[in-house]
Amino acid sequence: MSWYIWTSLAALLFCVVLLGKYFVRLLKKGPPKDLSQKSGNIAQAVCYSCIGAMSPMQKESAYLHLPTYSAGIIFHIGNFLAILVYVIIALSAIFSFRIPIESVTNLVIIILAAITFVASVCGLSLFIKRIVKKELRELSCTDDYISNLLCTVMLFVTTYSLWMFQFGAVYYITMALLFVWMPIGKIKHVLYFFFARYHLGFFYGWRGTWPPKKATV
Amino acid sequence: MTNITKEQRNKALAIISQTSDSKLETHLNACVRCGLCADSCMYYLTMKEAKFIPARKVDLVSSIYRRYKTWQGAMFPKLFHARELDDKTCEEMVDSLFGACTMCGRCVKHCSIGVDIPFLVKKGREMLAAMDMVPKTLQATVDAAINTGNNMGIPTDEFVDTIQWMEEELQDEMEDPNAGLFLDKTDKNVFYTVNPREPKFFPLSISAMGKIFYAAGEDWTLSSKYYDVTNYGYFNGNNTEATQIARNLYDEIHKLNCKRLILGECGHGSRAMRWEGPNYLKTKYDFDTLTVVELIGEYIRNGRIKLDKNLNDKVVTIHDPCNLVRNGGLLNEIRFVVNAAAANVVEMTPHGTDNFCCGGGGGALAMSEYNERRLKIDKIKADQITATEAQVVVTPCHNCVDQLTQINHTYKLGIIIKTVAELVADALIIENAELKIKN
Numbered sequence: 001m002s003w004y005i006w007t008s009l010a011a012l013l014f015c016v017v018l019l020g021k022y023f024v025r026l027l028k029k030g031p032p033k034d035l036s037q038k039s040g041n042i043a044q045a046v047c048y049s050c051i052g053a054m055s056p057m058q059k060e061s062a063y064l065h066l067p068t069y070s071a072g073i074i075f076h077i078g079n080f081l082a083i084l085v086y087v088i089i090a091l092s093a094i095f096s097f098r099i100p101i102e103s104v105t106n107l108v109i110i111i112l113a114a115i116t117f118v119a120s121v122c123g124l125s126l127f128i129k130r131i132v133k134k135e136l137r138e139l140s141c142t143d144d145y146i147s148n149l150l151c152t153v154m155l156f157v158t159t160y161s162l163w164m165f166q167f168g169a170v171y172y173i174t175m176a177l178l179f180v181w182m183p184i185g186k187i188k189h190v191l192y193f194f195f196a197r198y199h200l201g202f203f204y205g206w207r208g209t210w211p212p213k214k215a216t217v
Numbered sequence: 218m219t220n221i222t223k224e225q226r227n228k229a230l231a232i233i234s235q236t237s238d239s240k241l242e243t244h245l246n247a248c249v250r251c252g253l254c255a256d257s258c259m260y261y262l263t264m265k266e267a268k269f270i271p272a273r274k275v276d277l278v279s280s281i282y283r284r285y286k287t288w289q290g291a292m293f294p295k296l297f298h299a300r301e302l303d304d305k306t307c308e309e310m311v312d313s314l315f316g317a318c319t320m321c322g323r324c325v326k327h328c329s330i331g332v333d334i335p336f337l338v339k340k341g342r343e344m345l346a347a348m349d350m351v352p353k354t355l356q357a358t359v360d361a362a363i364n365t366g367n368n369m370g371i372p373t374d375e376f377v378d379t380i381q382w383m384e385e386e387l388q389d390e391m392e393d394p395n396a397g398l399f400l401d402k403t404d405k406n407v408f409y410t411v412n413p414r415e416p417k418f419f420p421l422s423i424s425a426m427g428k429i430f431y432a433a434g435e436d437w438t439l440s441s442k443y444y445d446v447t448n449y450g451y452f453n454g455n456n457t458e459a460t461q462i463a464r465n466l467y468d469e470i471h472k473l474n475c476k477r478l479i480l481g482e483c484g485h486g487s488r489a490m491r492w493e494g495p496n497y498l499k500t501k502y503d504f505d506t507l508t509v510v511e512l513i514g515e516y517i518r519n520g521r522i523k524l525d526k527n528l529n530d531k532v533v534t535i536h537d538p539c540n541l542v543r544n545g546g547l548l549n550e551i552r553f554v555v556n557a558a559a560a561n562v563v564e565m566t567p568h569g570t571d572n573f574c575c576g577g578g579g580g581a582l583a584m585s586e587y588n589e590r591r592l593k594i595d596k597i598k599a600d601q602i603t604a605t606e607a608q609v610v611v612t613p614c615h616n617c618v619d620q621l622t623q624i625n626h627t628y629k630l631g632i633i634i635k636t637v638a639e640l641v642a643d644a645l646i647i648e649n650a651e652l653k654i655k656n
């Protein structure tokens with residue numbers, strides 16, 4: 001196996017260990033210890049927090065900003081798919097099996113490449129928005145630009161590699177950089193997002209606000 | 218502002234080091250600075266300045282966390298926007314966390330991630346409180362509550378006089394010498410609490426509730442010393458003071474040996490005593506705690522009071538107090554009671570868990586240094602009310618009443634503002650004056 005594949009695997013290990021450490025730490029700290037008298041159903045509220053409350057109809061951050069919201073969603077889907085592609089490609093390299101290029105596989109690869117391409121364009125547009133919009137620029141720090149750029153470049157490289165069906169040094173090094181940055185920079189929200197949804201569900205569930213009931217006049 | 222000392226800094230940093238559960242770490246690390254929360258906050262919507270974006274308030278706290286509690290922030294502060302906790306940061310924190318956030322939580326629901334922004338704002342306030350940097354006006358309100366038992370510093374004899382005066386009025390109105398506003402009675406079912414604004418400025422709201430208790434035949438009492446439902450210690454970030462204020466009510470209900478603590482019409486007071494109080498006091502309550510809206514709802518459901526909604530025939534709209542609806546789960550209960558008491562109820566847009574704060578929350582009403590800002594953001598609430606064409610705005614919170622009164626005056630709305638108890642009292646049918654008062 002080439003040095004760059006090893007490098008990417010080492011980076012992946014670093015990422016998993018660090019994110020795993022945060023994960024275990026959060027689990028150890030556990031849920032809030034609330035002594036007040038509960039007035040709702042936490043499990044239902046957490047479910048609502050992760051599903052219903054994430055609906056674009058429920059969030060101003062989505063329905064007031066549809067282009068940004070859509071770009072964000074596609075960007076995230078693209079990232080998850082690209083990481084999945086990496087896992088498959090890396091496994092094929094480790095276990096030396098060849099992915100057969102046949103008509104079905106080919107079609108899947110074309111679809112994947114199309115998605116990662118659109119996602120990379122979305123990532124780029126979000127990057128440009130962050131630079132151009134004054135208020136967003138004032139809110140941002142270097143980490144925001146690096147995180148976005150790393151994901152966007154990774155998506156472009158993945159698209160190109162899928163298209164050519166050649167995964168060389170540039171591909172693996174890009175993946176390695178992403179894996180190193182993931183637990184350090186803001187991409188670690190990949191973990192904290194789920195805990196944030198849990199805590200929100202816990203908070204509103206405890207008080208009986210979620211799941212929502214219809215206001216009846 | 219003076220230079221902060223090492224001791225002050227350490228005390229402040231201790232606040233973001235406390236890890237009783239995973240909530241603090243989660244929210245300190247979750248914001249992705251997408252900026253999409255901006256349009257959910259009335260401060261940003263009115264002022265259109267980046268410093269009012271909710272995420273900026275989050276960043277004030279999380280950047281300090283990154284600087285002192287993460288290795289990457291300590292090593293590469295510029296890269297991760299990790300800030301020193303210095304005078305400049307503190308100045309910004311006071312202005313943004315006390316002066317530009319009512320802790321309404323509207324942004325939370327709409328945040329793309331689900332960051333609990335007011336939770337972090339509260340942590341920031343706790344840090345400032347640990348460094349003695351609470352705005353003086355807000356601190357004075359807390360001091361009054363600590364020193365006198367109520368946030369307006371009303372002397373006990375003045376309060377007792379007001380209650381007696383209202384009691385006479387109630388007896389005249391009910392034509393019943395047994396009708397009463399009871400003080401310091403023991404072994405009652407209900408221990409009632411009020412916002413000190415009521416005896417000070419709105420005594421008719423106390424008599425409205427007295428009338429409802431009378432009609433329901435309730436066995437109830439007020440304390441002449443600890444009747445204050447508010448707890449500005451929740452807002453100034455000093456948990457020791459918040460605990461002391463909560464303890465006043467906790468001890469008093471035990472002293473008078475009452476069964477149920479009924480939280481008067483005050484959003485933050487209800488929140489502080491019902492949801493935060495047991496955690497401040499580190500004990501589960503051994504008495505029932507509910508808001509007066511829920512109690513009235515119970516009376517209506519059980520047939521203990523009868524209402525004629527046609528007695529309130531003006532167009533009524535509801536202002537949802539953030540701490541009772543979004544942060545308290547009373548969305549439907551308020552509507553149940555208001556609909557039972559008024560014939561013509563219309564909703565604001567948006568309303569319920571999406572409603573905008575009155576603008577006076579988070580202790581804003583107590584902080585006169587931010588008055589101009591507070592009244593400016595209220596354009597949103599004024600426009601919301603105007604759009605309903607309602608003649609009456611009803612809200613179960615005296616802080617909101619106060620703020621809405623100022624909005625009414627500033628934006629010349631010409632509306633009537635009522636509490637839920639006042640609305641219900643106006644719709645009461647007193648069938649039998651010889652009611653089951655057992656006092």
Ligand code: SF4
Nearest residue numbers: 248251252254272328
């Ligand atoms: S919407 Fe949420 S995640 Fe985005 S900037 Fe605002 S607080 Fe941060």
Ligand code: SF4
Nearest residue numbers: 258318319321322324
């Ligand atoms: S809690 Fe309310 S006032 Fe504070 S930032 Fe969020 S929306 Fe704005």
